[in-house]
Amino acid sequence: MEPEMQSPIQLEISRRNLLISSAATLAVSGAATGQAAAQTEGETVQHMSKLTLTVNGESRDLDVDNRTTLLDALREHLHLTGTKKGCDHGQCGACTVMVDGRRVNSCLTLAVMHEGDQVTTIEGLGKPGALHPMQAAFVKHDGFQCGYCTPGQICSSVALLEEIKANIPSHVTGDLTVQAVVTPTEIRERMSGNICRCGAYSNIVDAIVEAAGTKA
Ligand code: FES
Numbered sequence: 220m221e222p223e224m225q226s227p228i229q230l231e232i233s234r235r236n237l238l239i240s241s242a243a244t245l246a247v248s249g250a251a252t253g254q255a256a257a258q259t260e261g262e263t264v265q266h267m268s269k270l271t272l273t274v275n276g277e278s279r280d281l282d283v284d285n286r287t288t289l290l291d292a293l294r295e296h297l298h299l300t301g302t303k304k305g306c307d308h309g310q311c312g313a314c315t316v317m318v319d320g321r322r323v324n325s326c327l328t329l330a331v332m333h334e335g336d337q338v339t340t341i342e343g344l345g346k347p348g349a350l351h352p353m354q355a356a357f358v359k360h361d362g363f364q365c366g367y368c369t370p371g372q373i374c375s376s377v378a379l380l381e382e383i384k385a386n387i388p389s390h391v392t393g394d395l396t397v398q399a400v401v402t403p404t405e406i407r408e409r410m411s412g413n414i415c416r417c418g419a420y421s422n423i424v425d426a427i428v429e430a431a432g433t434k435a
Protein backbone atom coordinates (compact mmCIF):
# COMPACT_ATOMS: atom_id res chain seq x y z
CA MET A 220 0.00 0.00 0.00
CA GLU A 221 1.23 3.49 -0.88
CA PRO A 222 2.33 5.53 2.19
CA GLU A 223 -0.14 8.30 2.89
CA MET A 224 1.23 11.74 1.90
CA GLN A 225 1.09 14.47 4.59
CA SER A 226 -0.05 17.94 3.70
CA PRO A 227 2.27 20.94 4.51
CA ILE A 228 -0.14 21.87 7.35
CA GLN A 229 0.06 18.36 8.87
CA LEU A 230 3.90 18.48 8.63
CA GLU A 231 3.96 21.84 10.38
CA ILE A 232 1.75 20.50 13.21
CA SER A 233 3.98 17.43 13.61
CA ARG A 234 7.08 19.60 13.76
CA ARG A 235 5.45 21.79 16.43
CA ASN A 236 4.51 18.69 18.48
CA LEU A 237 8.08 17.45 18.26
CA LEU A 238 9.45 20.77 19.52
CA ILE A 239 6.91 20.87 22.37
CA SER A 240 7.68 17.31 23.48
CA SER A 241 11.46 17.97 23.31
CA ALA A 242 11.07 21.04 25.50
CA ALA A 243 9.00 19.03 27.97
CA THR A 244 11.67 16.31 28.06
CA LEU A 245 14.37 18.89 28.75
CA ALA A 246 12.30 20.43 31.54
CA VAL A 247 11.78 17.01 33.16
CA SER A 248 15.45 16.07 32.89
CA GLY A 249 16.42 19.51 34.26
CA ALA A 250 14.15 18.95 37.22
CA ALA A 251 15.65 15.49 37.71
CA THR A 252 19.17 16.93 37.63
CA GLY A 253 18.19 19.52 40.22
CA GLN A 254 16.71 16.79 42.38
CA ALA A 255 19.92 14.73 42.04
CA ALA A 256 21.99 17.75 43.05
CA ALA A 257 19.73 18.32 46.04
CA GLN A 258 20.12 14.66 46.98
CA THR A 259 23.90 14.92 46.62
CA GLU A 260 23.89 17.91 48.95
CA GLY A 261 21.81 15.95 51.44
CA GLU A 262 24.17 13.00 51.20
CA THR A 263 27.19 15.22 51.91
CA VAL A 264 25.72 15.88 55.31
CA GLN A 265 25.14 12.17 55.85
CA HIS A 266 28.77 11.47 54.94
CA MET A 267 29.95 13.09 58.16
CA SER A 268 30.57 11.03 61.31
CA LYS A 269 31.27 11.83 64.91
CA LEU A 270 33.83 9.65 66.64
CA THR A 271 36.03 9.61 69.69
CA LEU A 272 39.65 8.48 69.66
CA THR A 273 42.10 8.35 72.51
CA VAL A 274 45.19 10.01 71.08
CA ASN A 275 48.36 9.96 73.16
CA GLY A 276 46.28 9.22 76.25
CA GLU A 277 43.82 12.06 75.66
CA SER A 278 40.20 11.60 74.57
CA ARG A 279 39.57 13.53 71.33
CA ASP A 280 36.20 14.08 69.68
CA LEU A 281 36.11 14.38 65.93
CA ASP A 282 33.49 15.27 63.34
CA VAL A 283 34.90 14.05 60.05
CA ASP A 284 33.93 13.17 56.52
CA ASN A 285 33.75 9.37 56.40
CA ARG A 286 36.47 9.38 53.74
CA THR A 287 39.04 11.04 56.04
CA THR A 288 42.08 8.88 56.62
CA LEU A 289 43.46 8.47 60.11
CA LEU A 290 46.53 10.35 58.88
CA ASP A 291 44.49 13.39 57.82
CA ALA A 292 42.41 13.24 61.00
CA LEU A 293 45.63 13.43 63.03
CA ARG A 294 47.31 16.11 60.95
CA GLU A 295 44.46 18.27 59.69
CA HIS A 296 41.88 17.92 62.45
CA LEU A 297 44.01 17.40 65.57
CA HIS A 298 47.06 19.32 64.27
CA LEU A 299 49.43 16.54 65.31
CA THR A 300 51.81 17.13 62.43
CA GLY A 301 54.59 14.92 63.77
CA THR A 302 53.11 12.08 61.72
CA LYS A 303 54.22 12.66 58.16
CA LYS A 304 52.53 12.22 54.81
CA GLY A 305 54.99 10.78 52.31
CA CYS A 306 53.32 8.80 49.54
CA ASP A 307 49.75 8.75 50.94
CA HIS A 308 49.22 5.25 49.58
CA GLY A 309 50.99 2.77 51.80
CA GLN A 310 54.42 2.64 50.25
CA CYS A 311 56.79 4.66 52.42
CA GLY A 312 55.86 4.19 56.10
CA ALA A 313 56.26 7.90 56.93
CA CYS A 314 52.72 7.92 58.36
CA THR A 315 53.24 4.99 60.76
CA VAL A 316 51.47 5.32 64.11
CA MET A 317 50.41 2.76 66.69
CA VAL A 318 46.77 1.80 67.11
CA ASP A 319 46.07 -0.30 70.17
CA GLY A 320 49.79 -1.08 70.29
CA ARG A 321 50.09 -2.26 66.69
CA ARG A 322 51.76 -0.22 63.97
CA VAL A 323 49.62 0.87 61.06
CA ASN A 324 50.07 3.03 57.99
CA SER A 325 47.67 5.79 58.95
CA CYS A 326 47.22 6.82 55.30
CA LEU A 327 45.65 3.45 54.55
CA THR A 328 42.99 3.39 57.23
CA LEU A 329 39.92 5.54 57.73
CA ALA A 330 39.47 7.51 60.94
CA VAL A 331 35.89 6.23 61.33
CA MET A 332 37.22 2.67 61.61
CA HIS A 333 38.92 3.56 64.90
CA GLU A 334 36.10 4.63 67.16
CA GLY A 335 37.31 4.12 70.73
CA ASP A 336 40.83 3.05 69.70
CA GLN A 337 44.04 4.13 71.41
CA VAL A 338 46.32 5.93 68.96
CA THR A 339 49.93 6.75 69.74
CA THR A 340 51.85 9.18 67.57
CA ILE A 341 55.43 10.41 67.82
CA GLU A 342 54.18 13.28 70.02
CA GLY A 343 52.92 10.71 72.55
CA LEU A 344 56.15 8.72 72.82
CA GLY A 345 58.32 11.35 74.43
CA LYS A 346 59.02 15.04 74.71
CA PRO A 347 62.20 17.11 74.49
CA GLY A 348 63.98 16.52 77.78
CA ALA A 349 62.06 13.28 78.38
CA LEU A 350 62.65 11.26 75.24
CA HIS A 351 61.44 7.71 74.74
CA PRO A 352 64.47 5.35 74.78
CA MET A 353 63.97 4.73 71.06
CA GLN A 354 64.00 8.47 70.32
CA ALA A 355 67.16 8.86 72.43
CA ALA A 356 68.82 5.97 70.58
CA PHE A 357 67.98 7.54 67.20
CA VAL A 358 69.57 10.80 68.35
CA LYS A 359 72.64 9.02 69.70
CA HIS A 360 73.19 6.97 66.54
CA ASP A 361 72.28 9.67 64.01
CA GLY A 362 69.39 7.55 62.78
CA PHE A 363 68.21 10.32 60.49
CA GLN A 364 69.35 13.08 58.16
CA CYS A 365 66.44 15.21 56.92
CA GLY A 366 64.19 13.61 59.56
CA TYR A 367 61.08 13.34 57.38
CA CYS A 368 60.79 9.57 57.75
CA THR A 369 61.91 9.58 61.39
CA PRO A 370 58.56 9.76 63.24
CA GLY A 371 57.35 6.77 61.24
CA GLN A 372 60.66 4.94 61.74
CA ILE A 373 60.52 5.45 65.50
CA CYS A 374 56.85 4.43 65.89
CA SER A 375 57.55 1.39 63.75
CA SER A 376 60.65 0.49 65.80
CA VAL A 377 58.81 0.71 69.11
CA ALA A 378 56.03 -1.57 67.83
CA LEU A 379 58.62 -3.89 66.25
CA LEU A 380 60.21 -4.63 69.63
CA GLU A 381 56.76 -5.46 71.05
CA GLU A 382 56.09 -7.78 68.12
CA ILE A 383 59.33 -9.67 68.75
CA LYS A 384 58.60 -9.80 72.48
CA ALA A 385 55.18 -11.28 71.64
CA ASN A 386 57.02 -13.89 69.52
CA ILE A 387 55.32 -12.89 66.30
CA PRO A 388 57.53 -14.33 63.55
CA SER A 389 58.71 -12.46 60.47
CA HIS A 390 59.67 -13.73 57.03
CA VAL A 391 63.27 -14.24 58.17
CA THR A 392 62.58 -15.89 61.54
CA GLY A 393 64.33 -19.26 61.32
CA ASP A 394 63.12 -21.42 64.18
CA LEU A 395 59.46 -20.87 65.01
CA THR A 396 59.65 -23.13 68.05
CA VAL A 397 61.83 -20.75 70.07
CA GLN A 398 61.37 -17.17 71.24
CA ALA A 399 62.12 -14.65 68.45
CA VAL A 400 65.10 -12.40 69.17
CA VAL A 401 66.16 -8.96 68.01
CA THR A 402 68.86 -9.30 65.39
CA PRO A 403 69.93 -6.87 62.65
CA THR A 404 68.43 -9.26 60.10
CA GLU A 405 65.09 -9.28 61.92
CA ILE A 406 65.20 -5.50 62.23
CA ARG A 407 65.93 -4.97 58.55
CA GLU A 408 63.12 -7.31 57.53
CA ARG A 409 60.59 -5.89 59.97
CA MET A 410 61.50 -2.28 59.11
CA SER A 411 61.34 -2.87 55.36
CA GLY A 412 58.06 -0.95 55.12
CA ASN A 413 59.74 2.23 56.36
CA ILE A 414 61.66 3.90 53.56
CA CYS A 415 64.41 6.46 54.23
CA ARG A 416 65.39 8.36 51.14
CA CYS A 417 68.40 9.77 52.98
CA GLY A 418 69.64 6.21 53.43
CA ALA A 419 70.17 6.30 57.20
CA TYR A 420 69.42 2.60 57.40
CA SER A 421 72.58 1.33 59.12
CA ASN A 422 72.30 3.96 61.85
CA ILE A 423 68.60 3.18 62.29
CA VAL A 424 69.47 -0.49 62.83
CA ASP A 425 72.14 0.49 65.37
CA ALA A 426 69.61 2.66 67.22
CA ILE A 427 67.04 -0.12 67.40
CA VAL A 428 69.63 -2.62 68.53
CA GLU A 429 70.66 -0.27 71.33
CA ALA A 430 67.06 0.45 72.38
CA ALA A 431 66.38 -3.28 72.44
CA GLY A 432 69.36 -3.78 74.76
CA THR A 433 70.88 -6.41 72.50
CA LYS A 434 74.21 -6.61 70.74
CA ALA A 435 74.48 -6.07 66.97
S1 FES B 1 52.30 8.20 53.67
FE1 FES B 1 51.46 6.36 54.41
S2 FES B 1 52.79 4.84 53.66
FE2 FES B 1 53.52 6.67 52.73
Ligand code: FES
Pocket residue numbers: 362363364365366367368369414415416417418419
Ligand atom coordinates in the same frame (compact mmCIF):
# COMPACT_ATOMS: atom_id res chain seq x y z
S1 FES C 1 66.10 10.87 57.29
FE1 FES C 1 65.54 11.79 55.40
S2 FES C 1 64.13 10.36 54.60
FE2 FES C 1 64.89 9.37 56.32
